[in-house]
Amino acid sequence: MATGSPSEAADLVLRLAASRPPTLGPGRLVCVDGPAGSGKTTLGKALAERTGAQLVHGDDLMEGWRGLDAVGRQLVGLAEALAAGRPGSYDHFDWQHHRYDRTVPVAPAPWLVVEGVGSGAAALAAYTTVLVWVEVDDELRLRRGLARDGEAMRQHWLTFMADERALFARERTRERADVVVDGTGSTPPVVR
Numbered sequence: 307m308a309t310g311s312p313s314e315a316a317d318l319v320l321r322l323a324a325s326r327p328p329t330l331g332p333g334r335l336v337c338v339d340g341p342a343g344s345g346k347t348t349l350g351k352a353l354a355e356r357t358g359a360q361l362v363h364g365d366d367l368m369e370g371w372r373g374l375d376a377v378g379r380q381l382v383g384l385a386e387a388l389a390a391g392r393p394g395s396y397d398h399f400d401w402q403h404h405r406y407d408r409t410v411p412v413a414p415a416p417w418l419v420v421e422g423v424g425s426g427a428a429a430l431a432a433y434t435t436v437l438v439w440v441e442v443d444d445e446l447r448l449r450r451g452l453a454r455d456g457e458a459m460r461q462h463w464l465t466f467m468a469d470e471r472a473l474f475a476r477e478r479t480r481e482r483a484d485v486v487v488d489g490t491g492s493t494p495p496v497v498r
Contacts, residue, residue, distance in 0.1 A: 312345070315438075315487045315495045316352035322484065322497060323436040330433050331389045336419050339426030339479050340440035341470055342463070343447030345489030349440055350421030357417035364422015366398045366410070371462045373399075374473050378427025381420060385433035388414050423470050426479045439483035442490055 323334050336353055338346045347363070354361035362384075369376045380396045387394035393413050400407035412418065426437045442450075444467065451463050474480060487495045 311491050312348045312352045315349055315485075316356055318495050318497065319349075319353060319436055319438055319485055320356055326435050329389075329435045330385060330418060331391050331414055333388065333414060333416050333418060334435040335385065335430075335433050336417070336436050336438065337425040337430065337434050338419070338421035338438045338440060339423065339483070340438075340487075340489070341442075341444075341447055341474075342423055342466060343450040344440040344442045345487070345491075346421040346423075346425075346440045349438065349487060350419050353419045354417075357419065359415065359417035359419045360412055362396065362410075362412070362418070362420045362422075362425075364420065364425045365401075367396055367422070368424065369399060369406070370401070370404055371466050372469065374424050374469055377422060377424030378429055378477075381425065381427060382429050382433075384412055385430055388412065388418065389433055424473060424477075426477065426482065428477045428479075428482070431482065436484045437479075437482055438485045438487060439480045440487045440489045441480070442488070446490070 323336055328334050338350045340346050364377045367377045367380045368374055384394040384396050395409045395411050397406040398408050398410050485495050485497050
């Protein structure tokens with residue numbers, strides 16, 4: 307019986323994306339969205355490795371813990387440039403100094419993979435070849451997040467979890483997803 311390992315999920319997503327026409331000029335854009343701590347980065351890395359794509363992390367786009375809206379805003383500008391055949395860019399957020407610290411160039415290419423909370427913004431839908439939703443239960447993702455960031459970040463995490471729930475409800479991200487992935491890997495991905 308097939309499992310939902312990141313490798314198998316990546317293969318399924320790429321087969322689906324390759325079967326669709328390009329949406330980013332001559333390139334394809336795969337967006338991996340879902341709640342923090344669900345496994346988006348792991349899947350995003352697997353997709354980028356298989357395609358040779360540049361991998362853009364939503365954490366680098368958002369303006370701190372309360373800056374989720376910056377992700378979609380930055381991605382739309384990036385996608386517009388790439389769809390027009392021009393190089394694009396985004397501003398990279400420095401979490402240690404709480405400010406944007408540099409501009410990261412993104413060249414037109416056959417594939418671009420974006421992973422992170424808010425990467426499936428509705429405003430980006432026309433440029434998105436495949437939207438993937440990765441999910442796990444709140445308890446597991448909080449445990450994963452605190453293991454990575456430390457117990458001192460618990461209140462930031464709890465506030466962020468509320469903010470992302472509001473974002474996902476407003477954007478209807480899970481409803482619009484082409485593929486739903488179980489971030490525990492215990493069940494196979496579902497193409498919708």
